[in-house]
Amino acid sequence: MRKLIFGMNVSRDGYIAAPGDDLGWSVPSEELFQWWSDRVGATDLALYGRRLWETMSSHWPTADQQPDATPAEVEYARRWRDMPKVVFSSTIRTVDWNARLVTGDAVTEITRLKAEDGGAMDIGGATLTAAAIRAGLIDEYVLATAPVLLGGGTPFFTALDRWVNLNLLETRTFPGGVVLTRYETRR
Template sequence: MRKVIYSLSVSLDGYIQTTDGQIDWSAPDPELHQFHNAQEAETDTHLYGRRLYEDMASYWPTAATQPDATPEVVEYARIWRDTPKVVFSRTLDSVDHNSTLVRDDLPGTIARLKDQPGKHLSLGGATLAASFFRLGLIDEYRLFIHPVVLGGGTPYFPTHDHRTALHLADSHVFGSGVVYLRYRPA
């Protein structure tokens, strides 16, 4: 069965973006970008909320054509364009870029996707991930912990009223000081 994998960069104090929405502190160097690109081979569907979809759709369709595009960026732009995306939003009227819009029935949609043949499902975006977390729909957590303390912002994990035990499945330290941790629910 396919897994839902929640994977994002996170500050040492647990935030995925600053209080004003900035993520520039998490820009990957070539080593980390290659690792991200390689991980894409494990998935064949991106699951986005509205905000992350809009951010990704504003950059990746033309990223490979930018004069300063690195080989890693060019590769990821191709991956992004080719990968089907499911966008969960009640406010968008339409989506482009190989995307499908879903307005409701998050649990039913995920159950149907997980039952289909294919690779794993890549979940991005803190607001959408919070809904998945509360519904118990996340099968794996992948944190890329950057050596920066933001002091506030959007947390990787939502506030909740229950304990969630996790099992460490893998780890790696990059030359930049970023620490990769892969956890599964215990």
């Protein structure tokens, strides 16, 4: 059975994007960027909601071809392209870059994917992840908490129907005061 992991950069007050989907506050240090890149390299399958897919697929497929691309960005772009991806959307008609599209019930498909043999799956996208959290499908949460207060935006955690108890797995501090915490869901 596969493990499903939800990880994102998050503001100290719990948002993954500021109002207007502004992500300018979450530019990672080189060390944190490498940590995220290594996570992509270790991910067997990535699950994306529509908006996050549109953000990622508008940049990473060709990011390594930009004249100012750093070696770390080149590596991340290659890893991102190579990683199998599933995009959940009822409005997109086609996807590319080693991805397949699911237009049906996300919780049913994620449950099916978790039951398969294979390595870890990452999930991203606020709406998609909220459905997975409410269905009790998330096995691990990874928060890279930046020392910034946004006061609003897209929350990391959705409103829950019931408590989710967690066990701390790891803490780590990165340059710029970013604190990474990893938790597993206590079952």
